[in-house]
Amino acid sequence: MRKGLIFIGLLLAGSAFAQVENSDYLVLGDRDLTGTSRYVAMGGAMAALGGDPSAASDNPAGLGVYRRNELSLTFDHQIRNYQGLLSQQFSVGQASWNFSFVNDRMSGVVANSVMLSYRRLKNYRRQFDVSVRNMSASQTDVMAYNTYGLPETSLQGDAAWDNTDIGWLSKIGYETYLIDPDTTSTENEWLSACKGQVNGRLNVVESGSADEFSIGWGMNISNQWYIGAEMGLRSLIYRKTSIYREVFEDGSNYQSSAYFSASGVGFQGKVGLLYRPTASLRLAAAFHSPTVMALTIHDSGTLDAVTASAATKVSTGDYPQSYNYFSQPLRVAVGVAGQFSTKGLVSLQYDYQHDLRKGVPNTHWLKLGGEIVVNNNWFFNLGYALQMRDLKAGKWADPIYRINYRSTRLDTDFANLQAAHHLSAGASFRNRFIVVGVAYQCRLMSEYIHFHELHEQPLSLASTTHRVLLTISWRH
Numbered sequence: 001m002r003k004g005l006i007f008i009g010l011l012l013a014g015s016a017f018a019q020v021e022n023s024d025y026l027v028l029g030d031r032d033l034t035g036t037s038r039y040v041a042m043g044g045a046m047a048a049l050g051g052d053p054s055a056a057s058d059n060p061a062g063l064g065v066y067r068r069n070e071l072s073l074t075f076d077h078q079i080r081n082y083q084g085l086l087s088q089q090f091s092v093g094q095a096s097w098n099f100s101f102v103n104d105r106m107s108g109v110v111a112n113s114v115m116l117s118y119r120r121l122k123n124y125r126r127q128f129d130v131s132v133r134n135m136s137a138s139q140t141d142v143m144a145y146n147t148y149g150l151p152e153t154s155l156q157g158d159a160a161w162d163n164t165d166i167g168w169l170s171k172i173g174y175e176t177y178l179i180d181p182d183t184t185s186t187e188n189e190w191l192s193a194c195k196g197q198v199n200g201r202l203n204v205v206e207s208g209s210a211d212e213f214s215i216g217w218g219m220n221i222s223n224q225w226y227i228g229a230e231m232g233l234r235s236l237i238y239r240k241t242s243i244y245r246e247v248f249e250d251g252s253n254y255q256s257s258a259y260f261s262a263s264g265v266g267f268q269g270k271v272g273l274l275y276r277p278t279a280s281l282r283l284a285a286a287f288h289s290p291t292v293m294a295l296t297i298h299d300s301g302t303l304d305a306v307t308a309s310a311a312t313k314v315s316t317g318d319y320p321q322s323y324n325y326f327s328q329p330l331r332v333a334v335g336v337a338g339q340f341s342t343k344g345l346v347s348l349q350y351d352y353q354h355d356l357r358k359g360v361p362n363t364h365w366l367k368l369g370g371e372i373v374v375n376n377n378w379f380f381n382l383g384y385a386l387q388m389r390d391l392k393a394g395k396w397a398d399p400i401y402r403i404n405y406r407s408t409r410l411d412t413d414f415a416n417l418q419a420a421h422h423l424s425a426g427a428s429f430r431n432r433f434i435v436v437g438v439a440y441q442c443r444l445m446s447e448y449i450h451f452h453e454l455h456e457q458p459l460s461l462a463s464t465t466h467r468v469l470l471t472i473s474w475r476h
Contacts, residue, residue, distance in 0.1 A: 027124075118212070146403075177312060346371075428471075
């Protein structure tokens with residue numbers, strides 16, 4: 001419906017339109033509990049242990065524990081079940097090569113290690129389909145709310161698509177006769193054109209991943225102090241298709257199809273400290289800087305509506321790409337570990353993730369792991385991790401739920417983590433040259449699904465993810 005000049009205008013003004021919404025910061029800043037088989041089997045509670053590629057990701061000081069070179073590779077297979085909708089993926093979870101330089105001494109600088117590594121931080125693949133009957137508010141109410149203050153003349157014509165003060169949700173709602181101006185108001189208020197009770201249905205398909213490529217260094221000082229640092233390059237690819245349908249009591253109905261993608265790269269730095277006051281006790285702390293990323297954003301959508309006025313279908317067109325600066329949260333990790341002679345060990349870790357963007361809630365991780373030494377070569381691990389956020393269901397007035405009124409986005413849905421429980425177990429064989437480990441993890445996650453910012457009573461969605469990992473390492 002738009003002419004060539006409109007597309008040229010959108011291309012020139014691209015960065016003023018497409019954008020990352022508040023809720024995207026939680027999605028794109030999230031990470032899985034994955035890594036080597038030992039790390040996963042111990043619930044990720046390894047910041048105070050070291051000597052493992054994934055432990056070094058949490059606390060680079062753990063690289064100082066290494067005494068030998070090690071080449072490591074982990075294969076990761078996971079199956080997700082969202083209310084009967086299955087998805088699975090096989091990937092390389094991590095790959096690393098550590099080089100250790102050991103001095104023949106017991107005090108001073110005992111060893112230095114340098115590690116090159118790759119890690120899969122997040123797998124975004126999932127799909128769910130949920131519905132609600134007799135909703136208290138409609139997405140058309142959001143369209144009308146976001147249009148408040150705009151005269152009808154400002155929404156007319158193709159030029160409205162190019163106006164950075166008009167969101168495309170409002171524009172497409174007007175074009176499909178889903179909203180009408182309130183003729184009784186003198187302040188350009190708008191109302192939904194659809195009447196009666198409303199039933200809603202949402203189908204979401206997500207894909208993509210977040211990966212990290214890094215170089216780390218760790219030092220062992222007198223077998224008591226360990227320090228380390230790491231610099232990493234992160235890459236992110238995320239795609240989302242959201243199909244939302246509403247049916248009203250007066251016979252009106254519509255379906256919105258929205259596509260969103262984000263891809264980019266960024267940098268992060270980490271520093272860590274590990275202290276060993278006694279032979280059986282280790283204390284650790286690490287700081288991860290925010291990851292500053294440059295993202296390429298792309299979004300488009302279509303809305304097909306049937307109202308008392310007309311049957312219409314309007315598309316936003318294929319919106320040109322734009323660029324956004326985006327930051328993933330900073331992270332602080334603290335841990336403690338105790339070793340029981342040659343019988344085994346237990347480790348506890350707390351992670352705190354804080355986003356610098358105002359209104360984005362913090363994320364908390366509590367991790368607990370243990371290891372039993374069966375004999376000199378065989379080891380058995382158990383672990384548990386809990387992930388939670390500072391966000392409550394039904395708190396729709398929180399800015400995290402709101403879509404910017406100037407946004408080009410049509411997808412107003414938002415999945416908010418309630419809690420994720422990670423239960424894991426694993427076993428490994430280790431000798432002087434070879435390490436072979438396997439692990440199983442079961443993640444039980446509950447989320448609140450909001451169809452839009454006025455959806456005060458969100459749905460509770462439970463999902464289960466099964467993960468099997470195999471790690472093979474060569475010590476040389």
